[in-house]
Amino acid sequence: MSVRTLKGNGRWWALAGCLLWLAFTFFPLYWVAITSFKTPLGVVGGPTYIPFVDFQPSLSAWRELLSGERGQFYNTFIASTIIGLSASLIATAVGSMAAYALVRFTFRVKLLSALLFVVVAFGGYLICYNIFRIGQALSLIYAFLAALSLAVASSRLRLPGPVLGNNDIVFWFVSQRMFPPIVAAFALFLMYTEMGKIGLKLVDTYVGLTFAYIAFSLPIVIWLMRDFFEALPIEVEEAAMVDNVPSWRIFIGIVLPMSKPGLIATFMITLAFVWNEFLFALFLTHSKWQTLPILVAGQNSQRGDEWWAISAAALVAIIPMVIMAGILSRFMRSGLLLGAIK
Amino acid sequence: MTRNDPIKHVFIWPALLIVLVISIFPLIYSLTTSFMSLRLVPPIPPRFVGFDNYTALLQNPRFWHVAWTTSIIAFIAVALQYVIGFAVALALNARVPGEGLFRIGFLLPMLVAPVAVALIARQVLNPTMGPLNELMTIFGFPNLPFLTQTKWALGAIIAVEVWQWTPFVILMLLAGLQTLPDDVYEAAALENASPWQQFWGITFPMMLPISVAVVFIRLIESYKIIDTVFVMTGGGPGISTETLTLFAYQEGFKKFNLGYTSALSFLFLIFITIIGLVYLAILKPYLEKHK
Numbered sequence: 001m002s003v004r005t006l007k008g009n010g011r012w013w014a015l016a017g018c019l020l021w022l023a024f025t026f027f028p029l030y031w032v033a034i035t036s037f038k039t040p041l042g043v044v045g046g047p048t049y050i051p052f053v054d055f056q057p058s059l060s061a062w063r064e065l066l067s068g069e070r071g072q073f074y075n076t077f078i079a080s081t082i083i084g085l086s087a088s089l090i091a092t093a094v095g096s097m098a099a100y101a102l103v104r105f106t107f108r109v110k111l112l113s114a115l116l117f118v119v120v121a122f123g124g125y126l127i128c129y130n131i132f133r134i135g136q137a138l139s140l141i142y143a144f145l146a147a148l149s150l151a152v153a154s155s156r157l158r159l160p161g162p163v164l165g166n167n168d169i170v171f172w173f174v175s176q177r178m179f180p181p182i183v184a185a186f187a188l189f190l191m192y193t194e195m196g197k198i199g200l201k202l203v204d205t206y207v208g209l210t211f212a213y214i215a216f217s218l219p220i221v222i223w224l225m226r227d228f229f230e231a232l233p234i235e236v237e238e239a240a241m242v243d244n245v246p247s248w249r250i251f252i253g254i255v256l257p258m259s260k261p262g263l264i265a266t267f268m269i270t271l272a273f274v275w276n277e278f279l280f281a282l283f284l285t286h287s288k289w290q291t292l293p294i295l296v297a298g299q300n301s302q303r304g305d306e307w308w309a310i311s312a313a314a315l316v317a318i319i320p321m322v323i324m325a326g327i328l329s330r331f332m333r334s335g336l337l338l339g340a341i342k
Numbered sequence: 343m344t345r346n347d348p349i350k351h352v353f354i355w356p357a358l359l360i361v362l363v364i365s366i367f368p369l370i371y372s373l374t375t376s377f378m379s380l381r382l383v384p385p386i387p388p389r390f391v392g393f394d395n396y397t398a399l400l401q402n403p404r405f406w407h408v409a410w411t412t413s414i415i416a417f418i419a420v421a422l423q424y425v426i427g428f429a430v431a432l433a434l435n436a437r438v439p440g441e442g443l444f445r446i447g448f449l450l451p452m453l454v455a456p457v458a459v460a461l462i463a464r465q466v467l468n469p470t471m472g473p474l475n476e477l478m479t480i481f482g483f484p485n486l487p488f489l490t491q492t493k494w495a496l497g498a499i500i501a502v503e504v505w506q507w508t509p510f511v512i513l514m515l516l517a518g519l520q521t522l523p524d525d526v527y528e529a530a531a532l533e534n535a536s537p538w539q540q541f542w543g544i545t546f547p548m549m550l551p552i553s554v555a556v557v558f559i560r561l562i563e564s565y566k567i568i569d570t571v572f573v574m575t576g577g578g579p580g581i582s583t584e585t586l587t588l589f590a591y592q593e594g595f596k597k598f599n600l601g602y603t604s605a606l607s608f609l610f611l612i613f614i615t616i617i618g619l620v621y622l623a624i625l626k627p628y629l630e631k632h633k
Contacts, residue, residue: 014436018433025450031465031466032461032465043471176365180565183369212364215360278572311462322454
């Protein structure tokens with residue numbers, strides 16, 4: 001028994017507090033679940049609480065929803081699933097690679113090269129757009145390519161000034177999350193629209209939304225996976241290196257299998273983030289690739305107080321993540337998430 | 343120990359490129375647009391206007407009102423999340439009976455889509471058909487305007503934020519509590535320190551670095567709030583619960599006033615950076631004292 005275990009009365013007070021919080025947590029979820037089984041009359045007639053006692057449960061809301069006579073539920077559900085799974089899979093893969101590289105390899109980026117990138121990207125865009133009168137989309141692409149190649153080329157030169165190391169790169173990745181997403185969502189929408197004018201359709205497409213989600217999940221993935229890789233014993237990898245196993249085979253054959261729990265947890269956290277995301281989907285899609293949160297949010301303005309139907313729709317968005325919470329809590333107990341905050 | 347191997351470029355460039363493209367493009371685009379007068383509806387040709395968009399915003403009382411509303415929601419919600427989250431984490435760490443069940447239950451709200459939460463809140467808070475109304479009627483307050491009167495609506499939004507994000511605080515603080523060493527508490531128990539003294543003398547100071555980080559993350563995230571407000575009140579009544587992100591959405595997507603919206607999002611970025619820096623500056627002496 002640990003010294004910190006509560007004794008006597010304190011224990012029961014803590015239990016009472018926890019039960020109170022549990023009631024507060026579960027009541028809304030319970031409420032939405034039972035409301036989805038009520039009939040229209042049962043909802044308007046005032047609150048009822050216990051099925052079979054207070055009211056007769058009915059499947060009418062679910063039947064209506066699943067028959068598809070009220071909006072394109074199947075399409076939206078499938079779109080959400082495809083985007084969610086592929087975005088989190090790619091983000092976890094790409095992010096793990098970057099996180100591994102940042103843990104095991106040395107990176108040195110000269111501050112001047114980084115500044116050069118920003119200056120050339122801005123200047124190039126302004127010059128292309130205002131002086132050469134090239135369209136916005138092409139100006140952005142040219143400016144980006146010029147800035148990138150100049151920055152990479154300049155990093156080979158001997159430049160004075162401070163040098164950024166691995167930790168600075170990690171900080172740069174993570175700091176992307178500090179940005180208010182409205183800045184990015186709005187600009188991305190305009191940029192996608194511009195790209196559409198030169199024939200690259202990105203608004204309301206699979207590629208457009210998934211790409212945005214991958215980019216915005218990468219900071220979290222890199223943050224979580226870096227802590228995870230750092231905790232792995234390096235001896236195994238060193239032994240493989242002595243045998244001249246190439247680095248990519250060490251990564252795929254040794255490191256990834258060892259970090260399976262971390263990869264799964266990171267994947268699920270990313271999936272929850274993408275599945276529930278609202279702002280980007282609101283800006284970047286309008287019909288074909290609309291995701292569940294947008295459809296669910298729209299229920300309210302379309303239907304007013306038809307709570308039975310709204311509840312069923314909301315549950316479709318909630319249930320997959322609830323199942324995931326059950327799985328995630330196992331990882332939580334294994335202490336995986338401990339590392340993430342150090 | 344890090345090593346050098348050309349293959350490192352293969353590992354890092356995919357992630358680097360994706361984030362660069364998605365972060366630098368919008369940055370260039372919106373920063374340049376913020377200095378221009380650009381409208382899509384009605385279409386007028388872009389014109390360089392310098393800081394006009396910024397000064398117009400700073401003189402717009404609606405901007406200050408929206409910033410104030412967002413701050414109230416963020417600060418009160420995060421304070422409540424922290425206090426409740428810490429209490430629950432302490433209880434779980436002290437092996438309250440049924441702790442395993444609580445852990446799964448407490449995690450749940452975090453994973454529910456905020457729009458779904460807001461829709462549930464609208465049902466529960468319905469002034470005539472909702473269960474909360476029935477409860478309040480028993481106490482003699484029938485038909486309270488939960489979502490249609492400013493103070494109640496702000497309270498409702500804060501309550502929903504607390505419901506949804508306290509689990510995050512619990513998760514992080516619980517992980518932190520589990521890393522604290524046992525021997526300090528054993529020594530304190532020998533000295534007959536009361537649980538109250540142990541908390542303020544040992545637990546709280548040792549948890550300070552994690553607390554600072556958790557509150558910081560929650561504060562920054564809370565300032566971004568849109569989906570809950572969008573569904574629950576739509577910013578109403580009037581504009582009294584409108585938040586910064588919702589304001590930007592209205593200006594950009596309803597009025598298509600692009601220059602103005604870009605300037606707004608950058609002011610938002612500056613605002614949030616200042617708040618983050620002030621927060622860290624205030625807490626720095628305490629953090630160093632306990633190191």
